[in-house]
Structures are given as C-alpha cells and as structure tokens.
Amino acid sequence: MTQTPERPVRVVKFGGTSLGDAGRMAGTAGIIGQHATEVQLVVVVSAMQKVTGSLLQAATAASRRETDTWQRIGEELKRRHTEVCEALIPAAERPVIQAQIDTELATFHDFCTGFSLVRELTPRSLDSLSSFGEVMSATLMAAILRAGDLDAEAVDATELIVTDDGFGNASLLFEPTREKVRARLAPLLQRGAIPVVTGFRAATRDGSCTTLGRGGSDYSATILGAALPADEIWIWTDVDGMMTADPRLVPEARVIPELSYREAIELSFFGAKVLHPNSLDLPFRAGIPVLIKNTFNPTAAGTEIGGSKPQRPGVRAIASTAEAALFTVSGDRALPFTRLAALVFGWLDADHVSTLVVTQSSAENVLSFAVNRVDAARVRRRLDRERGASLAGVEELPDVGVVVSVGEGMKGTPGIAARIFGSIARLGINIAAIAQGSSELSVSLVVKSSDVAAAVRAMHQEFGL
Secondary structure, eight states: OOOBTTBOEEEEEEOGGGGSSHHHHHHHHHHHHHHHTTSEEEEEEOOSTTHHHHHHHHHHHHHTTOHHHHHHHHHHHHHHHHHHHHHHSOTTTHHHHHHHHHHHHHHHHHHHHHHHHHTOOOHHHHHHHHTHHHHHHHHHHHHHHHHTTOOEEEEOGGGTOBBOSOTTSOOBOHHHHHHHHHHHHHHHHHTTOEEEEESSEEEOTTOOEEEOOTTTHHHHHHHHHHHTTOSEEEEEESSSSOBSSOTTTOTTOOBOSEEEHHHHHHHHHTTOTTSOTTTTHHHHHHTOOEEEEETTSTTSOOEEEESOOOOOSSOOEEEEEEEEEEEEEEEOTTSOHHHHHHHHHHHHHHTTOOEEEEEEETTTTEEEEEEEHHHHHHHHHHHHHHBTTTEEEEEEEEEEEEEEEEOGGGTTOTTHHHHHHHHHHTTTOOOSEEEEOTTSSEEEEEEEGGGHHHHHHHHHHHTTO
16 A cells, blocks of 8 residues: 555554543544544544443343343443434434444344343354444444544444454454455545544454454554554553553552563563553564553653664563463373373363463473463363373462563573562562573563562562563
8 A cells, every 4th residue: 555754654543441431532533633634544443431341241141031131231332322422423414323323233132132032142143242332433433533524434344354263252364354454445545534443343254243352452453554554553542551560569660661562562461451462463573663542641652662672681561460370281101291292282272272371391291381260161171181091190270370570681681580589589479380481581470369469569679660
C-alpha cells in the first residue's frame, strides 16, 4: 500500500474502559479527531466495558434455562447501547444506527433461545455471541465520528482477519489476512476515511466467526498494523504505560518510558495485563513501533516499544503471576530423556496448554514445568491418563506463582543472578524451580503463591526500579 510521508498510517486501538459509556465514547472520539488531523487512522475498538463478560454470562444462563437471567442481560445491553446512540448520534442518523444495534440484539436473543433449547454451548457459537459487543461498539463509534464531520465507516474484522478453526482462541493465517486487509482498507484510506474495525473477531476461510482470545483486540490492532503495513500502532488503555512491576503489589512502581520488543513480550507473557501476549510478535518482525497510551491521561508520554536501545545493565522490570501449578514428571529409566520431553510437550500441545517455566534433570530423567492454574486440571487429567509405561511418576505442586525478572541489560552482566537469589533468600522464601531464558533476557522463579508479592517487592527494591 502506498503511503505518503505527509500522511503516515497509524493504527489506534481503544479498549473497553475507553468505551464504557457515552461520556467515555465522546472522549475517545475527541482523541481520534485530534489524531486524524495528523495521520491516516485505522481505529480498532473493543466492546463497551464488561459487555463481553455479560454476553458469556447470558450464554451460560441460557444453557441452564435461566431465562430471566439472560433476558435481563439482554435488556441491560440494549439500555447501555441505546443511551450512547441517543446521547451522541444526531437524530437524522439515529434510527439507522439503532436498527443496526437492534439487529445484533435480536441475534443475541436467537442464540440464547437456541442454547436454552439444546442446553449446550459450543465454541463456535460462543465465538459469534461473545463478539457481538465489538460489532455494536464499532457501529456506534463510526457514527459518532461522522457526527463530528469525520468520514468514518464501521468494518467487521470477519472481512479482514483470517484464522484457523480453533474457536475460542484461533490462530492467525497471515498471508490471506494481508490480502483481505489491503483490499478492504486501502480504498478507505485513499479517500481519507477512517475505518473503525471490530477487535477480537476474525473468521475462517469459509467465513465462520472466530475470536482471538480474551483481550484479543490488542492482537487485532497489531495484525492490521503489520498487514497494511502501518507506520506505528498506538494501544490506548486505562494506564499510563507498562510499569516496573504490578502497582497493586509495588505501590512505588513506575512507568517505563521505553522497552524493547523482547522485553515487552516477556512482560506480557508473564502476567503484565497491558498487552495481549501475542500482540507484539508481528510488530517485532515488521519493525513497527508500538506506543502504550492512557485514554484518561492522554498527555502522559506512555511506553514506546521498539528495537533494542542502549540501557543500564540489570533488570528493567518484574513480572509475576500468583496463579500457577508446578508439575514434575519422571520417566522410566529405559526411556531416553529426549523421548520423555517429546511425549510431555506433545500432550501439552494437543491440549493447547502453554508452559510458564520448564526445568529438567536429564540424569534423573525428570522434567518439571509450570502452567497457568486455569490449565492445571486439564494437565492433571492428561498425565493421569498417560501414567504407566511412559511415566514412572507424577507430582503436582499447586498454589504456586512465577516471578520473572526481565531486562535486555541482564545479558553478560555478572552478579545479576546472585542479587536476585539473595533478595529472595533474605526473606526466607523457598524457590521450587528456576529457569533462565536462552537469550539471558529473563530469570524465572517458582515460589508459593503466598510469597509472590513479597518476592516481587524484594526484587524491585534490590534493583532500584
């Protein structure tokens, strides 16, 4: 796609908190209007705050034949979206937009009625239902922008983003996505229009609606940014940027002005909630800078994510999760360790389970790995089924957490590990497992869930973050 130096392309994404009600939508539209004077914009929107959760709650209630519950949720969804329509959209266009909202809500009603009849939820149907919120918010935002004399058009991402059929957390098919994105969005940008695209949603090659996982609107934005390609991607959220630690655990945590792609990917994967874990891979490969900004404090500098920059040696930030489980599996002595590892990771892959930490003892034929607590039951069932000829033993340590020190400046800097372990040892915290990334970008520790907060605070203080 041809871009002129005077009008670079910027993809901007706004999360649910930025779209919570009419006041917040008006504020977001104001930000979009300001940026539209500087650059060509592609806007990606989430559902209004808490709408996706409400849709999933309604689906569950319908499958249990709790009719009053799902109908009450439907009425509340209509009220919230209608309030925005009446407050911000001119009378001349209001009936058309309200009709579009009513169409989505009628489909919601049809889905819930069907769930109630069959008393069953399928991943395919949940993907369609759970992403109705994005369709409604994109419809509203495009109309709000038009009311401000901006040329804007709502675009359903099912027309743009192509995935496999992994309903609930589909995998991107980038080449067909790039073709569709350029074919659909380039003409809009060339005429100076602002596409307002639904986040979270995508579609299979045959057009079945899929989703990119919870929080997937970030991923939608970076997919579009890479496919165009855009000059930059801005993620607008409700915090000033990525921080040196979770401020709920470390009140003195501060915003980090600059991060490398690798550092930000590590922080996102290990619990930082600002970005979807998959969202930075494509910008990293394409060299597109990503900026984290606060909708409610737009003058704050935010965090810029890009290529590696010279920095002081040591740790940049501490990521953590207190919700994990540690499994240790031992193989039969006759089973080579490489075969044991291949079996275990094959099972995890088949069950779509990601590991947080992996350690091994080849001599003892033992493999340990930590997973998110939400995946622990599935892992336990799988290992119990496979116990026998392949596995000599399985142990589970529940209620653990993972604390990760991250920083490109750690590489080649002596004494980092000693300071990490020393800060933990002084508190008498036991470490159940240790892993270091092959790039020396991170050191991960597994500790009891109850020790996570203290460990994060100790490491944050140790490195003066």
